Amino acid sequence: MAEKSKNTLVIGGSTKPERYSNKAIKKLLKYGHKVYSIGLKHANVEGVEIQVGQPEFEDIDTVTMYIGPSHQSGYFDYVINLNPRRVIFNPGSENNEFAETLRANDIEVVEHCTLVMLDYGLF
Structure with a gap:
């Protein structure tokens, strides 16, 4: 089990079991x-x-991205306003422009796989 529960927002959630966001x-x-x-x-x-759209959430520690860079620009301000401690860019979602914007707002950027991080105690 995790040392401390972290409120986590999965962007790109899917009901399809084969999708990594579902996993x-x-x-x-x-x-x-x-x-x-x-x-x-x-x-x-x-x-x-x-949920659809950009609902309000409080106390989000981690945002984990499962959408490609070409679909992320509409989320820049949304994620920054959530003020998470960090954003994880999973493989295929890496985005230098978004990462720079996050860092400029004192949000940690992690390029890694959430699934691996969880299994190895890195989350």
């Missing part, structure tokens, strides 16, 4: 984290509501 939601729950998610359509994964 991340399930694994974050398994490790005892509070999980929120936003995606393209309203759904539910293991009791986690996938």
Whole structure:
């Protein structure tokens, strides 16, 4: 189990079990984290509501990205306003422009796989 539960927002949530965002939601729950998610359509994964749009959340520690760089620009201000401690760019979601913007706002940027981080105690 995780040392401390972290409120985590999964951007790009999906109900498809083969999607890494779906695996991340399930694994974050398994490790005892509070999980929120936003995606393209309203759904539910293991009791986690996938919301659409840019809903307000409080006390988000970590945002983990599962959308490609070409779909991220609309989330720049949203994520910055959430004021997370860090943003994890999973493989395929890396975005230098977004990373620079986050760093300029004192938000830690991590380029890694959330699933691996959880399994190796790096989350």
